[in-house]
Amino acid sequence: MTRSSGELDGLLRELAPQVLAAVVRHHGGFDECEDAVQEALLAASQQWPRNGVPDNPRAWLITVASRRRTETWRSDTARRRREEAFRPEAAPVPDTDDTLTLLVLCCHPSLTRASQVALTLRAVGGLTTAEIARAYLVPEATIAQRISRAKARIRGVAFAASPDAVGAVLQVLYLIFNEGYTAGSGEALHRVELTAEAIRLARLLRRTLPEDGEVAGLLALMLLTDARRPARTLADGSLVPLEEQDRTRWDTVMIAEGTSLITTTLARAPIGPYQLQAVIAAVHAEAGRAQDTDWAQILALYDLLASLTPGPMVTLNRAVAVAMVHGPSAGLAELDGVDLGGHHRVDAVRAHLLERAGDLDAARAAYRLAARGTSSLPERHYLESRARRL
Amino acid sequence: MKFLVLIYDNPASREVFLSLPAERRAAGLAAYRALDEELDATGEKIVSSPLAYPEHTVQVRVADGATMTTDGPFAEVKEQLAGFYLLECDSQQRAVEIAAKVPEASFGVVEVRPLMDLSAFEG
Numbered sequence: 001m002t003r004s005s006g007e008l009d010g011l012l013r014e015l016a017p018q019v020l021a022a023v024v025r026h027h028g029g030f031d032e033c034e035d036a037v038q039e040a041l042l043a044a045s046q047q048w049p050r051n052g053v054p055d056n057p058r059a060w061l062i063t064v065a066s067r068r069r070t071e072t073w074r075s076d077t078a079r080r081r082r083e084e085a086f087r088p089e090a091a092p093v094p095d096t097d098d099t100l101t102l103l104v105l106c107c108h109p110s111l112t113r114a115s116q117v118a119l120t121l122r123a124v125g126g127l128t129t130a131e132i133a134r135a136y137l138v139p140e141a142t143i144a145q146r147i148s149r150a151k152a153r154i155r156g157v158a159f160a161a162s163p164d165a166v167g168a169v170l171q172v173l174y175l176i177f178n179e180g181y182t183a184g185s186g187e188a189l190h191r192v193e194l195t196a197e198a199i200r201l202a203r204l205l206r207r208t209l210p211e212d213g214e215v216a217g218l219l220a221l222m223l224l225t226d227a228r229r230p231a232r233t234l235a236d237g238s239l240v241p242l243e244e245q246d247r248t249r250w251d252t253v254m255i256a257e258g259t260s261l262i263t264t265t266l267a268r269a270p271i272g273p274y275q276l277q278a279v280i281a282a283v284h285a286e287a288g289r290a291q292d293t294d295w296a297q298i299l300a301l302y303d304l305l306a307s308l309t310p311g312p313m314v315t316l317n318r319a320v321a322v323a324m325v326h327g328p329s330a331g332l333a334e335l336d337g338v339d340l341g342g343h344h345r346v347d348a349v350r351a352h353l354l355e356r357a358g359d360l361d362a363a364r365a366a367y368r369l370a371a372r373g374t375s376s377l378p379e380r381h382y383l384e385s386r387a388r389r390l
Numbered sequence: 391m392k393f394l395v396l397i398y399d400n401p402a403s404r405e406v407f408l409s410l411p412a413e414r415r416a417a418g419l420a421a422y423r424a425l426d427e428e429l430d431a432t433g434e435k436i437v438s439s440p441l442a443y444p445e446h447t448v449q450v451r452v453a454d455g456a457t458m459t460t461d462g463p464f465a466e467v468k469e470q471l472a473g474f475y476l477l478e479c480d481s482q483q484r485a486v487e488i489a490a491k492v493p494e495a496s497f498g499v500v501e502v503r504p505l506m507d508l509s510a511f512e513g
Contacts, residue, residue: 114478115433137392138436138478146433153431182509239510376507 008048011057012041017124017204019061021098024105027069030151034123036072040065099124100208103201104165107172108154115150116172117179122147124204125197135194136179169205170218170274173198177222181229195226213269216261217278223258224281227251239382243290255285276305295324312340316349328357344373348383360390391504392436393477393485397492398469398499406497418493425491429477434488440473469499 016037023033040061054060106120121127121135129147133140180194202219209215231245240246262278269275280301287293302318315338323331331353340346351366367387371380399407407415429435449460463470472494479485482504489500 112432112434113480118433136478142433142436145430149431149433179509374507375504376510378508378510382510 005049008045008053011053012044013126014204015058015061016041016126017099017102018058019065020123021102021105022062023065023069025098025101026066027073028156029069030105030123030155031148032072033065033069034151036065036069037061039068099204100166100169103169103205105154105157107165107168108157109168110153110157111150113172113175115146115153116168117176118143118146119150120169120172120201121176121197125201127197166209166212166215170214173202173205174218174222174274176201177225181225195222195229198222199226211269213265214272214274216265216269217272217275220258220262220265220278221274221281223254223261224278224285227254227258227285233378237378238385239378241382242284245290247288247290250285255282258282259285271304271308273305273309276301276308280305293324295321299325312338312343313345316340316345320349320352323353323356328353332357342373344370344379344383347373348379351383351386355386355390363387364390391479391481391485391507393479393482394503394505395475395477395485395489395492396471396501396503397473397475397494398501399472399494400469400498403494403498421491421493425488428491429475429488434477434479434484436476436478438473438475441471444470472498 019040020033020037023037024030027033043064044057044061048054048057102124103120106123107116111119118132118136121132122129127135129143130140133143136143176194177198180196180198183194199219199222202215202222206212206215206219227250228242228245230251231247231249232240234240258278259282262275262282265275266279280298283294283298283301299318299321302314302321306314306318315334319331319334319338322334332350335346335350335353338346347366347370351363351370354360354363354366364387367383367390371383371387374380374383407418410418426435426438429438444463445461447461447463449462449464451458451460475488475492477485477488479488482502485502485504489495489502492500494500
């Protein structure tokens, strides 16, 4: 079998986390296993173009990496004069995909968010430390240190794919997605596509957990959100709110995939918060014009979301839906109960609703208050421009 | 979220520190080592450093294309920048918690400043 070098790279990148997971599971020692897998990948990239891709490329890689890992183990052990005590065997090639166990390990609760993200992108995403450093605008040495300390911390922890562990993985993937989605256009220029990477990882996870409604829900949510990206900023980087976006610029292929995914998922899986957010995004996506949006349905979905995962952000978004269905003063009344510790989003939503209610002086003051409250430069510019045009 | 923790001291507080018995000074340095170790382990520290004494400051101004320099800090500044931590953490609350562990928080001034954020959600 012959393949182009692009196809080969893609295949190796897809197999790398599965091979790493299998070798780590059998031998332990994340660092050493990663080195062994890198050597196996290098061997494959040299031998396969010449000799053809083996029938079971994954098994080939696991065997080679496992052998390398064992050789390192032997030489380390020899140095410690314990060589003859133990004869390690090669890792058995499992039938199952170990990507999930690797993801769960990378998102272990003993790690900080920043470390979970860096380790996931490195070990499962296969990004280099340089790429991760550029994506997060920190020095490469910081990322290298973060990854090595994270590996040291999870050394020896048990694999357990509990629902909580899967929940942590979903949170990390969503965090990676949002980092890419909300990046300013200027700074995004030289960054790897974190949204694309998050979507790729979500697809990978969905392959191992095809029945999980929330995994499908998160993937659908990412697709339906990312579809709006071409319309969310102008050429100068300024933000365009949802109701003013040029909807002809939305990515119809992504919308179709996201909508179909969430529709089939809802029919068979227990409902969850990612699925609900995906449905809300799908309802927005099906409206050709902002004024065609089915706000009554969105409000009903927020009611459900508020009962499932109550929280200030849900209350805030629900208040917008209430205003669209029952009028701005009803929405403003909902805001009175929101406590986000003086968060600027509350002031921004209040400003929008006051503007709709025609109380322009109060709206202007609320926009200015919100502008002062945000540390985000594009949001500040946007809120100040709203205040100015009243 | 990224935060810059700015650590200020002044000539009086430096005098106080230098006049402390050796073991008290060592305790201050040990507090820094412990903080650095903690932040390396959690991955929250991007970079940190103490600064050389303020008299090594060079002020730079450019006028009409010519660069002019003046030695030393602004004379009227009471609190002088003595060091910094650039952090990446989950919340401002966490950044404040870290800042409180800086020894100068007990006798100088420690500030937490969020970095300008260029990301944003639409509308």
